[in-house]
Amino acid sequence: MKNIIAERMDKVPESFIREILKVTDAAHVISFAGGLPSPDTFPVREIAKACETVLATDGQKALQYASTEGYFPLRQYISGRYMEKHGLKIKPEDILITTGSQQALDLAGKVLINPKDKVLIEGPGYLGAIQALSVFSPVFKTVLMKDDGVDLEGFKKICSKNAIKLFYGVPNFQNPSGITYSGSVRNNLALLLEKYGVQFIEDDPYGELRFIGEALSPVKSYYKNGILLGSFSKVVAPGLRLGWITAPQNIMKSLVIAKQAADLHTNSLSQRILYRYLMDNNEDKHIQDIIKVYKYQCDVMIKAIEEYFPDSIRHTSPEGGMFLWVTLPKKLNSRDLFNNAIKQNVAFVPGAPFYANGGGENTMRLNFSNSSPDKIKEGIARLGKVIKKMLK
Numbered sequence: 001m002k003n004i005i006a007e008r009m010d011k012v013p014e015s016f017i018r019e020i021l022k023v024t025d026a027a028h029v030i031s032f033a034g035g036l037p038s039p040d041t042f043p044v045r046e047i048a049k050a051c052e053t054v055l056a057t058d059g060q061k062a063l064q065y066a067s068t069e070g071y072f073p074l075r076q077y078i079s080g081r082y083m084e085k086h087g088l089k090i091k092p093e094d095i096l097i098t099t100g101s102q103q104a105l106d107l108a109g110k111v112l113i114n115p116k117d118k119v120l121i122e123g124p125g126y127l128g129a130i131q132a133l134s135v136f137s138p139v140f141k142t143v144l145m146k147d148d149g150v151d152l153e154g155f156k157k158i159c160s161k162n163a164i165k166l167f168y169g170v171p172n173f174q175n176p177s178g179i180t181y182s183g184s185v186r187n188n189l190a191l192l193l194e195k196y197g198v199q200f201i202e203d204d205p206y207g208e209l210r211f212i213g214e215a216l217s218p219v220k221s222y223y224k225n226g227i228l229l230g231s232f233s234k235v236v237a238p239g240l241r242l243g244w245i246t247a248p249q250n251i252m253k254s255l256v257i258a259k260q261a262a263d264l265h266t267n268s269l270s271q272r273i274l275y276r277y278l279m280d281n282n283e284d285k286h287i288q289d290i291i292k293v294y295k296y297q298c299d300v301m302i303k304a305i306e307e308y309f310p311d312s313i314r315h316t317s318p319e320g321g322m323f324l325w326v327t328l329p330k331k332l333n334s335r336d337l338f339n340n341a342i343k344q345n346v347a348f349v350p351g352a353p354f355y356a357n358g359g360g361e362n363t364m365r366l367n368f369s370n371s372s373p374d375k376i377k378e379g380i381a382r383l384g385k386v387i388k389k390m391l392k
C-alpha cells in the first residue's frame with residue numbers, strides 16, 4: 001500500500017516530552033520533566049463563579065458561533081495590559097485570540113514558511129516551536145544562547161551567510177533554559193532584525209512570572225514589525241486554552257484567514273469565562289501569589305543543586321518562569337543520566353532534543369513549578385548521587 005501520510009510529516013519530531021511523560025507520570029516518580037504550572041495556583045472557585053455568571057447573563061451568546069478574531073473585550077483587556085505594563089501601544093484590532101499560543105505558532109508557520117525557508121531558532125529552543133514549525137518543512141538554523149540572551153555575534157554571522165526569513169525566540173525566562181534577554185540584547189537584536197530584514201516571532205508566555213528584578217519591555221517595543229505571542233496558560237490556567245498573537249496588519253490579515261480555515265474561532269465560552277474572571281478578580285494579586293510559590297521552589301532547587309551536585313556542574317539562575325538549565329561535564333550524556341535516574345524514580349528532560357541542529361548532549365532541563373519543595377530537595381539529592389556515581 002502506498003504511504004498515505006503526507007511528506008510534510010516526515011520531519012516533524014514526535015514530542016519527546018510526551019514520550020518521557022509516559023514513563024514519569026507514575027505517582028512514585030519525582031518528575032522535573034514536565035512543563036506544567038502548579039495546579040495549586042489555579043483559581044478554581046473563581047473560574048466556577050465566572051462560568052456561572054457568563055451562562056446566567058450571556059449564555060446564548062457564549063454558546064453561539066463567534067468572530068474569528070476573538071471576543072473584543074478580551075482583546076481590549078490584552079491591549080490595555082501591554083500599555084499599562086510596558087507603555088506598548090497594540091490596538092485590540094491587531095490582536096487575534098488563539099487556542100493557546102501553541103496555535104499561534106502553527107498559524108504563523110502556515111502563513112510565513114515555504115518549504116526550505118530558513119528559520120532561525122535558539123539553541124536550546126522551545127520544543128513545541130521546533131515541532132509546530134517543522135510541519136512547514138523549513139531548514140532550521142540554530143543560534144546559541146548566552147547568559148544574557150541570544151548570542152548576537154552568532155546571530156550576525158548566521159544572518160550574513162544565510163537568507164534567514166524568520167527568527168523564533170523566547171526572551172523572558174526561556175523554555176527550556178530559564179535565560180532572559182537583557183535590555184541591551186533586546187535593543188541590539190531589534191537593530192539586527194531590521195538590518196537583515198528578518199521577521200521575529202517573539203513568544204512570551206512567561207513574561208509576567210518575574211520573581212527577581214525589573215520587567216523588561218518586549219522586543220516588539222524596539223522592533224515594531226515583530227510578531228508577539230502571549231498566553232493565559234501560565235497566569236490563569238492552561239486548560240482554558242487561551243492565547244493570542246499580534247502582528248503587523250499585512251500578516252494579521254493572512255493569520256485571520258488561516259485561523260478561520262483551522263477552527264473558525266477560539267472557544268467563545270472559554271473566552272467569556274476568562275474575561276469575566278479577569279473583571280471580577282485582581283489579576284495582579286493572583287500573579288503575585290503564583291510568583292511567590294515559584295520563587296520559593298526555584299530557590300529550593302538551586303540550593304539543593306549547590307548542595308548535592310558536583311562543583312563541575314553549571315546551572316542557570318532564572319529571574320522568573322518555570323525552568324532551569326543544567327550543563328553537565330562534557331563526558332556525561334544526559335540521556336544515559338536519564339536512564340540511570342529513572343531507576344531511582346527521578347526524571348528530567350535530556351537537553352539534546354532542544355537543539356534543532358544537534359548538540360547539547362551534556363545538558364538537561366529541570367522544571368521547578370510542579371513539585372513541592374520537599375520533593376525538589378529529595379529529587380535533586382537522588383539525581384546528585386546518580387551523577388556523582390557516573391562521574392567516578
Ligand SMILES: Cc1ncc(COP(=O)(O)O)c(C=O)c1O
Nearest residue numbers: 100101102126175203231233243
Ligand atoms: C515557550 C512556549 N510557548 C508556547 C507554549 C504553549 O503554551 P499555550 O499553548 O498553553 O499558550 C509553551 C508551553 O509550555 C511555551 O513554553
